[in-house]
Amino acid sequence: MTNHALDRVSGFIFVVLGLGVMAGAWAMPRFEAQGAPAYQSPGLTPGILGLALALCGLILALRPMQADGAERTYWTTVIGTPANRNRAIAALALTLIYGAVLFGNVPFVWATFAFVFAFVVTFELVLKPEGSTRRPVPSLIAASSLALITSLGSQYLFQTLFLVQLP
Amino acid sequence: MPEFSAILNAFTTALSPEFLLITLWSTILGIVIGMLPGLTATMGLALLTTLTFQMESFQAITALLGLYVGAIYGGSRTAIILNMPGTPASAATSLDGYPLARQARAREALGLATIGSFFGTMVGVVLLLFTAPILADYALSFGSFEFFWLALFGVVISGRLTALDDPLKGWIAGCLGLILAMVGQEQVFAYARYSFGIHDLTGGFGLIPAMVGAFGLVEILSSISDNRSPEISQNKGRLLPRASDVAKNAGTIGRSGIAGTLMGLIPGVGEDIGAWVSYAIAKRLSRTREMFGRGSTEGLVAAETGNSAAVPGAIIPVLTLGIPGSAPSAVLLAALVIHGVQPGPMIMITSADMVYGVVAAIVVAAVIMTVAGVLLTTPLLAVLRIPRERLLPVIFVLCTVGAFAIAARPFDVWTMLGFGVLGFVLKQMNYPMAPLVLGLVLGDLLDKSLRRGMILSEGSLEPFLTRPISAFLAAATFLSLVLLLVPFLRRLLLRRE
Numbered sequence: 112m113t114n115h116a117l118d119r120v121s122g123f124i125f126v127v128l129g130l131g132v133m134a135g136a137w138a139m140p141r142f143e144a145q146g147a148p149a150y151q152s153p154g155l156t157p158g159i160l161g162l163a164l165a166l167c168g169l170i171l172a173l174r175p176m177q178a179d180g181a182e183r184t185y186w187t188t189v190i191g192t193p194a195n196r197n198r199a200i201a202a203l204a205l206t207l208i209y210g211a212v213l214f215g216n217v218p219f220v221w222a223t224f225a226f227v228f229a230f231v232v233t234f235e236l237v238l239k240p241e242g243s244t245r246r247p248v249p250s251l252i253a254a255s256s257l258a259l260i261t262s263l264g265s266q267y268l269f270q271t272l273f274l275v276q277l278p
Numbered sequence: 279m280p281e282f283s284a285i286l287n288a289f290t291t292a293l294s295p296e297f298l299l300i301t302l303w304s305t306i307l308g309i310v311i312g313m314l315p316g317l318t319a320t321m322g323l324a325l326l327t328t329l330t331f332q333m334e335s336f337q338a339i340t341a342l343l344g345l346y347v348g349a350i351y352g353g354s355r356t357a358i359i360l361n362m363p364g365t366p367a368s369a370a371t372s373l374d375g376y377p378l379a380r381q382a383r384a385r386e387a388l389g390l391a392t393i394g395s396f397f398g399t400m401v402g403v404v405l406l407l408f409t410a411p412i413l414a415d416y417a418l419s420f421g422s423f424e425f426f427w428l429a430l431f432g433v434v435i436s437g438r439l440t441a442l443d444d445p446l447k448g449w450i451a452g453c454l455g456l457i458l459a460m461v462g463q464e465q466v467f468a469y470a471r472y473s474f475g476i477h478d479l480t481g482g483f484g485l486i487p488a489m490v491g492a493f494g495l496v497e498i499l500s501s502i503s504d505n506r507s508p509e510i511s512q513n514k515g516r517l518l519p520r521a522s523d524v525a526k527n528a529g530t531i532g533r534s535g536i537a538g539t540l541m542g543l544i545p546g547v548g549e550d551i552g553a554w555v556s557y558a559i560a561k562r563l564s565r566t567r568e569m570f571g572r573g574s575t576e577g578l579v580a581a582e583t584g585n586s587a588a589v590p591g592a593i594i595p596v597l598t599l600g601i602p603g604s605a606p607s608a609v610l611l612a613a614l615v616i617h618g619v620q621p622g623p624m625i626m627i628t629s630a631d632m633v634y635g636v637v638a639a640i641v642v643a644a645v646i647m648t649v650a651g652v653l654l655t656t657p658l659l660a661v662l663r664i665p666r667e668r669l670l671p672v673i674f675v676l677c678t679v680g681a682f683a684i685a686a687r688p689f690d691v692w693t694m695l696g697f698g699v700l701g702f703v704l705k706q707m708n709y710p711m712a713p714l715v716l717g718l719v720l721g722d723l724l725d726k727s728l729r730r731g732m733i734l735s736e737g738s739l740e741p742f743l744t745r746p747i748s749a750f751l752a753a754a755t756f757l758s759l760v761l762l763l764v765p766f767l768r769r770l771l772l773r774r775e
Binding site for chain 1: 447449453456464466467469471472499500504505506665667670672676678682686688691695698724725729732737763
């Protein structure tokens with residue numbers, strides 16, 4: 112997909128989103144029974160913003176191809192390169208598992224230790240960068256040490272110094 | 279006119295060993311807090327307010343001011359080194375600071391940012407000292423009509439500046455941010471908009487978690503996705519800029535200092551808008567406009583001078599009107615009240631010493647910030663040498679805990695993750711993040727000002743367009759939008775012909 116085609120698709124997505132926001136704004140109560148005029152309605156500002164987003168999306172979708180449209184795509188750097196794509200998916204998976212699943216459900220120190228260890232091992236040994244010469248044993252030692260220091264250190268910093276009760 | 283003897287007394291106190299030590303540790307702590315993603319000046323000030331509760335009032339205020347000055351400056355370190363603004367105020371700094379670091383000019387960028395911050399603070403302090411009452415009166419004359427345009431103008435400017443090749447995408451990102459800010463209870467009827475019955479959504483999206491996601495997680499994902507090892511900057515050369523470099527930027531420093539202070543003193547606007555407006559002015563007047571966003575030293579100095587100048591600027595309405603100029607200064611206002619100081623128009627009569635003491639404390643903090651900033655630059659640059667596979671998980675842990683720490687609710691962590699994933703996808707399609715976050719910051723102000731303005735004018739739009747400042751901001755906003763539509767319509771017409 113070219114840049115222009117991608118812009119066209121995203122433009123139409125924003126048109127739909129903008130119209131959805133407008134519909135949501137229209138459906139909001141207007142508190143007329145309490146004597147409120149239309150300009151006090153909670154849906155006024157979101158309605159205008161929805162309209163603005165839909166208009167911007169329409170311009171984006173309908174505008175003529177720009178000189179630099181060419182055949183390349185915005186995605187090439189990450190999605191178009193298998194090695195980069197795998198690293199992006201792994202990073203997304205690790206961060207989402209830590210933030211949305213482990214954090215709050217598993218004791219903080221254990222969750223953080225597991226995340227940091229898995230992150231370092233994944234990106235230093237499994238999906239290693241181009242030209243990396245890292246050996247497994249030093250990497251595993253470094254990953255364990257970093258995980259230990261980060262989990263205990265961040266707990267001390269936030270819980271003891273900043274008085275934040277961690278999960 | 280300020281009393282010379284009172285100013286001298288204030289500086290004598292501020293330079294005493296006891297106060298010097300307080301300013302030293304609080305400023306360095308501020309720099310560290312400002313640097314850490316997820317820890318902001320507001321959060322640091324709030325935490326320090328509780329920790330300094332037992333201290334003598336002026337000692338506590340001195341510590342808070344040191345942390346405030348240090349944190350706004352500290353944000354620039356991460357903005358330059360890692361493209362992650364440590365505080366919202368340094369978002370504009372990353373536009374040119376990070377490209378400079380990628381061009382092996384990190385030391386130069388850090389040095390220029392330090393000098394810019396120092397002079398910015400100094401310009402702000404001079405304005406605080408000499409023109410506080412006048413400027414505070416001026417800020418008081420702003421009403422809902424002006425705030426509406428100011429909020430809209432901020433998003434339009436941000437959209438235009440952060441998407442130089444395609445401002446339309448900047449404005450789409452800004453619209454998205456403003457729409458996301460509409461989620462949660464509105465202020466007139468306490469109606470929970472777009473909450474779909476989900477309890478956490480009634481409070482809306484937290485600004486800091488969204489900011490950490492949009493800037494921190496996006497950068498982590500983008501950086502680790504690249505299979506090639508990043509280029510380590512060649513950090514050779516001078517750290518402290520030559521006098522000629524400073525002189526070359528003297529005009530930018532002066533203009534940005536004044537613009538930053540003015541933005542700071544406008545209630546609710548604060549350091550980030552101070553930086554954006556200073557950046558916009560510098561770009562508009564620059565001879566090398568095309569370099570902005572690609573490593574312009576002028577842009578970097580403008581942003582850093584602007585946000586640092588906004589610190590004293592934001593304190594002006596706090597002291598003289600009892601109205602905060604920014605989020606961190608709102609905490610400062612609360613701390614002043616806790617410590618028995620009553621800010622307001624009477625402060626020059628009842629507590630003039632406090633005003634001069636604040637001036638002296640900010641000046642000393644700025645000097646310490648500059649010295650500490652220079653001395654800590656080399657250890658900070660070591661961050662670039664740490665393999666990203668080891669640095670990024672630690673940063674993500676700080677992002678997660680930082681997002682959680684604000685209100686101790688897991689929803690803020692999900693907000694951070696959501697904004698991070700959304701931002702990553704948008705970034706892949708060349709949509710800038712800053713207008714999205716700015717929209718989220720200003721959405722509430724925009725909504726509140728529009729509806730209050732309409733109530734005041736009984737539904738008439740006239741005051742929005744006829745009051746002098748409103749008219750000026752409206753014209754600037756429309757001009758910026760029309761300048762985009764003209765080439766679009768021209769291309770459309772040419773294609774039809």
